Amino acid sequence: MRSCCVTGPSALRVFAGLLVAAAVCPAQDYVDQVVERARKEFEVPGIAVAIVKDGNVVLAKGYGVRKLGEPAPVTAHSLFRIASNTKAFTAAALAMLVDEGKLRWDDAAIQHLPGFQMYDPYVTRELTVRDLLVHRSGLGLGAGDLMFFPPSDLSREEIIRRLRFVKPATSFRSRYAYDNLLYLVAGQLIPAVTGKSWDSFVKERIFIPLGMTSTNASTQALKAAGDVAIPHSKAGGKLEPLPHEDVDNNAPAGAINSCVADLAKWVTVQLNRGDMGSSRLFSEAQSKEMWSAQTIIPIGASAALAALRPNFSAYGLGWFLSDYRGKKIVSHTGGLSGYVSRVTMVPDLKLGIVVLTNQEADGAFQAVTYTILDRYLGAPETDWVAPFLAQANMGEAGAEETVKQAASKRNATSRPSLPLAGYAGRYRDAWYGDVAIEQHGGKLTISFTHTRQLTGDLEHWQYDTFVARWRDRTLAADAYVTFSLKPDGSIDEVKMASVSPLTDFSFDFQDLLLRPIAADAPPR
Numbered sequence: 189m190r191s192c193c194v195t196g197p198s199a200l201r202v203f204a205g206l207l208v209a210a211a212v213c214p215a216q217d218y219v220d221q222v223v224e225r226a227r228k229e230f231e232v233p234g235i236a237v238a239i240v241k242d243g244n245v246v247l248a249k250g251y252g253v254r255k256l257g258e259p260a261p262v263t264a265h266s267l268f269r270i271a272s273n274t275k276a277f278t279a280a281a282l283a284m285l286v287d288e289g290k291l292r293w294d295d296a297a298i299q300h301l302p303g304f305q306m307y308d309p310y311v312t313r314e315l316t317v318r319d320l321l322v323h324r325s326g327l328g329l330g331a332g333d334l335m336f337f338p339p340s341d342l343s344r345e346e347i348i349r350r351l352r353f354v355k356p357a358t359s360f361r362s363r364y365a366y367d368n369l370l371y372l373v374a375g376q377l378i379p380a381v382t383g384k385s386w387d388s389f390v391k392e393r394i395f396i397p398l399g400m401t402s403t404n405a406s407t408q409a410l411k412a413a414g415d416v417a418i419p420h421s422k423a424g425g426k427l428e429p430l431p432h433e434d435v436d437n438n439a440p441a442g443a444i445n446s447c448v449a450d451l452a453k454w455v456t457v458q459l460n461r462g463d464m465g466s467s468r469l470f471s472e473a474q475s476k477e478m479w480s481a482q483t484i485i486p487i488g489a490s491a492a493l494a495a496l497r498p499n500f501s502a503y504g505l506g507w508f509l510s511d512y513r514g515k516k517i518v519s520h521t522g523g524l525s526g527y528v529s530r531v532t533m534v535p536d537l538k539l540g541i542v543v544l545t546n547q548e549a550d551g552a553f554q555a556v557t558y559t560i561l562d563r564y565l566g567a568p569e570t571d572w573v574a575p576f577l578a579q580a581n582m583g584e585a586g587a588e589e590t591v592k593q594a595a596s597k598r599n600a601t602s603r604p605s606l607p608l609a610g611y612a613g614r615y616r617d618a619w620y621g622d623v624a625i626e627q628h629g630g631k632l633t634i635s636f637t638h639t640r641q642l643t644g645d646l647e648h649w650q651y652d653t654f655v656a657r658w659r660d661r662t663l664a665a666d667a668y669v670t671f672s673l674k675p676d677g678s679i680d681e682v683k684m685a686s687v688s689p690l691t692d693f694s695f696d697f698q699d700l701l702l703r704p705i706a707a708d709a710p711p712r
Contacts, residue, residue: 216247222559223251225573230549230580231427234262234417238448239560240459240540245452254546255418255429264449265402266417267410268544269432271522272368273531274405274444276458276478277390278375279321279506283474284393290381293318293477293505297373300380304373305352311360312352320374321505322482323366328357332369333694334620336438338525338641338663342621344437348373353619354699364485364503368441368694375440386440397469398457400450407434410445417546419526423661427547430526430662442524448542451531455540458518459533478505479518479535493575496558512558513565523548523692525662532557539564551576587690594687599650606652606679608632611671614709615682615702621712623682623702634669637711655687664688665695679704 216239223235234252238245250262285291291300294316298304306312311326319325332354334340335347342350351369358365375386382389387405395403402413410416410432419430435443446454461475462468481502489497498510498517510517512534519532530553532541541560543553555572562570604611612627622637625646634656636642644658644666652671666687674680684697 218563219247219249219556219560220251222556222573226552226555227252229573229577230547230552231422232545232547232549232552233420233427234266234546235552235556236262236264236266236268236417236448236542236544237556237560238264238452238455238540238542240452240455240538241564242538243456243460245456248449248452250448254416256420256427262417262546263415263447265447266415267402267404267413267445267447268417268529268546269410269419269442269522269524269527270444270446270451270529270531270544271442271524271527273520273522273529274440274442275321275371276506276520276531277394277444277454278371278386278440279478280394280470281378281386281389282317282321282374283470283478283505285378285381286477287471287474291317291377297377300377301373304348307352307355308360311356314360317374317377318482318505319361320370320377322503323364323370324361324483325367325370326356326358326360326362327354327365327367327370328696328699329365329367330693330696331357331365331367331699332619333696334636334639334642334700335369336372336435337368337433337694338639339434340437340638342437342638344372344376344439347437348376350619350621364483366693368438371441372438390444394454394469395450397464397467398450398453400446400453403444403446403450405439405444406436407432407443413445415447416445417527417544419524420547421526421662421664422548423664428662433525435524442522446544448544451542451544452540455531455533455542459535459538459540478507479509480504481509493579495570495575512561513567515565521550521553523550529553530557532561534561534564537564549580551580583690587688590689591687602650604648604652605673606671606677610677611646611654611679613679614705614707616705616709616712617700617702620700622705623700656684663695665691665697667691667695667697 227235233256234254236250239247248264250264250266252262254260254262297315335342378386378389420427421430457464457469461472462470483503485501485503487501500511502509507518508520515534515536522529527546528548528550529544541557543556545552555576558572609627612625615623624635626633632646634644634646641660644656646654646656649655654669656667656669668685670683672680682702684700686697
């Protein structure tokens with residue numbers, strides 16, 4: 189079957205008019221107002237917004253600054269990390285290969301990756317290409333994410349090899365649980381069937397044909413770019429800029445860096461069902477497949493945002509699917525340290541919305557998105573900043589209360605069973621590898637050997653439980669560390685758990701089972 193992708197100038201001309209439209213179209217006042225209010229209330233230095241309607245770029249604009257305390261403005265071409273919005277690109281890449289007959293959605297993954305293994309041999313045998321993309325493998329929420337987040341020194345190949353040691357949380361295909369690592373496996377299908385890396389494929393077959401000239405998929409390219417929105421996060425209640433973290437070892441799940449000018453082109457071809465004008469990126473049949481429900485998602489409840497409760501919620505191939513005010517919504521969000529974003533489409537209206545931010549405040553991009561949706565849906569004007577702010581405040585208050593309640597039940601007079609030196613040593617988890625606990629000056633420290641940022645001090649909490657206080661306070665991920673002893677008083681195993689319920693799910697400390705190993709054992 190012939191390729192559906194054209195990389196020549198004919199494809200680029202399709203989008204030339206879109207760039208002109210973006211350049212001459214004045215900013216929408218209502219968008220300006222909600223963005224500036226959201227920036228203020230959620231303390232977001234910079235936001236970029238794009239709106240696509242009926243094939244035209246209605247708006248592509250930056251607001252605020254790239255870096256707190258510096259004057260350089262966010263523009264329509266400012267690069268942001270789009271994180272898990274990358275997943276739709278990986279799904280589209282595979283859809284193109286399905287169009288070309290190089291794989292099928294229901295091929296067994298091991299048909300193309302013979303060395304791939306999951307924990308359960310049955311799952312290894314039955315897991316399909318489709319299963320890699322739809323969050324129903326049986327893995328728990330964010331299982332194994334500590335192998336790449338915070339940034340680690342493990343390669344893509346090594347992460348996939350270690351995935352076989354991650355125990356499932358549920359039975360195969362029984363329920364939804366968002367994961368990242370199977371998108372890495374999905375990305376590795378590309379070199380398996382084409383001989384090209386995921387990185388080269390998405391650049392040559394997606395970015396270039398669509399004229400996404402600013403977009404890239406590596407940390408090095410991001411650092412080399414001139415117009416970049418710097419990530420920000422709070423530490424001790426104070427907003428501060430962060431360094432760019434390297435997540436290239438799980439690139440197919442979240443490493444693309446892009447801008448609203450480029451993402452307007454991506455949204456346009458999505459709304460056109462793969463049609464670029466004189467050629468196609470992917471077929472209409474594959475567009476339908478990606479936008480069809482694959483895994484049902486339980487519908488949660490929020491007192492502050494009851495009006496947004498959908499009638500259905502599902503995951504397609506690289507996209508979340510739901511409804512809003514009677515219309516089908518195709519969307520995805522993304523989050524990495526210092527960045528959160530959302531891409532939203534209403535296929536019936538040929539409407540696309542992109543909101544990128546350089547601060548970890550989900551409420552900002554949500555308030556902007558729903559304000560724009562309401563305008564195009566002809567809905568009554570609603571203040572979305574207030575309820576999303578209320579939701580955020582409720583979450584913070586609830587987390588503080590949980591931490592406070594735990595502290596009130598703590599036996600502060602208890603003492604460790606062993607002298608501190610008795611807890612020091614090397615520990616190993618089957619999938620993560622080694623963690624070092626050392627004694628220095630009468631205190632214990634903990635270090636994840638593959639993850640430089642996960643270095644902290646162990647403070648005694650009660651009995652044989654300590655709290656790991658990470659030295660990088662922007663992580664906001666302090667964790668309980670509990671030692672279990674054998675009858676002879678030696679350490680049997682160590683388990684961890686997040687202190688705050690607001691800890692990002694990718695800090696999957698609860699999935700670790702650390703056991704002592706000999707000091708001279710080869711590192712792993």
